[in-house]
Amino acid sequence: MKRLLTTILSVAFCIAVSAQGTCVINGVIDDVKTADGKKVKKVYLTRTNEYGLAETVAEAKVKKGKYTFKRELAQDEPVLMYVITGFGEGEGIEVFVEPGEVAVNTASAATPCATIIAGTPTNDTYSEYKKIIGEGVSAAEKCADESARSKEAIKSLSQRIRFLIDHNASPMTPLEIERYLLQQLTPSYADQMLKSVSATLYDHPYYLSLRNKVLASALKVGNEVPDITLPMLGGEKKHLNDLRGKYVVLSFWANGCEKSAAVLAELKNVYNVIKDNDEFVFLCFALENDAAAWKAAVESNGTNVEGWLNACDGMGADSPAAKLFGVDKAPRIILIEPEGRAVSLDQEVEELQMRIEQIMEGDLYYLDQEE
Template sequence: MKIFAIAAAVAAALGISAQAADVNPVMVVKTAASPDTIKFLVMTTAPDELKPDPENRRQLTLLPGQTEAVLSPGETDEEPLHYLLYQQTPRGMRNVGDIYRAPGQTITIDLSTNPASVSGSPLMDNINTARESLAPGMNAISEAVKARDEEAYNKAVEQTRKAAVDFIRSNPSNPGSIELMNLLSSDEINVAEMIKPEAKEDINGPMYDYYLNRLKAEQQRKIQAEKVAPGKPAPDFTLPDADGKMVSLSSLKGKYVMLDFWGSWCGWCIKGIPQMKEQYERLKDKVYFVSIACNDSKQAWTAALEKYEMPWIQLWSDPDTPAAESVMTLYAVEGFPTKFIIGPDGNIVNKVVGEDPSFYDLFDNLK
């Protein structure tokens, strides 16, 4: 009680009412006692985003024997936030869970139970209920992975997807249904559209549009995949280069075009740059090389251009472009790198997904 009194006094001195002061812990993480030190990383983002701000990170540490870690409120916790909790393991950071919290709430994540439970707000209770509906399928997935049984794994994935569909259909007013939309396929947009307006009124409500747009983009990619097969006309697009000049595919005439969908975050893409430089020098008289950076911030993209010094046409696909309108959807890109060869007539000649050193041999057979 003394701690809360001090916090209230400080709030009053700052002109903040004691009622408004967020003196409650943000998060309590519970685990079973361990002989080892356990470290967690907490990152936050806006409620309508999945990608956290890497600059805004906090660490929780449980020393050997400790079973509870507490995250105290900071300035960023004064707004409703989407929290992402990661546990440090020998294999890297493991995503423990996504948590939504309003100011003043204390969210408790109990990792000592199986499955883990999250409590502390009506929203997280609803999300818990939704996630619990998936438990049989998720447990079956874990068992299949341990057994390295691909057939059992595929069945378990389908079981989990069906459980998500059933929950949404039965609970269209539950905001927890929004959390299960990421398990739907593009053939189930009608299921997503069953979710009622009242389910979108809580902190996670903005995620409804995010997931729905993603499903529509996936559906569009399936349609586009048939349109970007060899022999089909290459869809035109216009994107900015590093100087801000807008470049259209249709402006590149008289030569073959090699479209390279890549990202500075993509290890295989970076690994392929030295060979691409060699092949550019060999083929530049008859082939336009065009690299399109995807899922990169403008800052990360320009930094990569400076670092890797790629002398061919460099374009940027703004990651804030709605998925259904992006060049990645236009070309049905699902993996990186993805490369297309486009003929002087504007038709697609070939498509290769992944870093394949033999890709450039395809040009030797072109007239």
């Protein structure tokens, strides 16, 4: 009777947690010694932000090999992967945070990658997926020669792809496609994998990120451009897709770069000619690490004017926006048409002005360009 009551209370707790939008992570470490012999006394819950940087969102003390994290989730908060760290540099436990109770069982702090996780839908699905990966690695290790190992690798890859397609509504699917499969696929196959993802995930950060990577891999004149995050001068955040319906003159530039300064000066001349035409918008994206230096440069460059947007994510040359557009040096000017397709990907200002004048006169020359 006592055992039955305990079971009922446990089930009731799990249902309540799920209904309240709360994620409870209960961790157990059988052996708290890490690979370097130190004892794990505290663990940290971290996540990766949109710029690829790790952020610690919570910490918990490890008492008698146990720890707990409790996350209150906002309504409609997307299911995201977090990492439990504190086991040594580069070591961590991947766990999806979603409503419910998650059991995280680690046999040894020296090998946190072997942790068993269960309890919520996405974590259970991810555990199944990792089992397929593990079986593939094990089978490859038993092969006697390279040819046999290659066959096992192809077999394992096929099984992983099949699993992801079968679980196309799981948030882990677009994440895993981007993290581990995209680099092994041709642009055409990558696009097929993107299209295989369930429409229920179209607003999920992992789907949007995957879509951006697929668009970036096929970036050329006539194709749709990636959507980039635009941290604006005034502190608000926009996205490139917010500018759909207008022609966008996107320029990547670097503070302190003489060529960038010269190009911006030329762009101002173009701006002065068409500033009253609301079909066009100028967007400067600075590859700058120092926010204060960026803001000062915007003022000195004279681009803080109506109809000219200024953005900078503070990542400098490592900016995800620059990487999505294949920008390895500044300046770079990109012209985008109202439906979000590239008209040009690297254009001199003189030609840009000529092309803009053509468009203003109704000559949509780019529609006849070969892809």
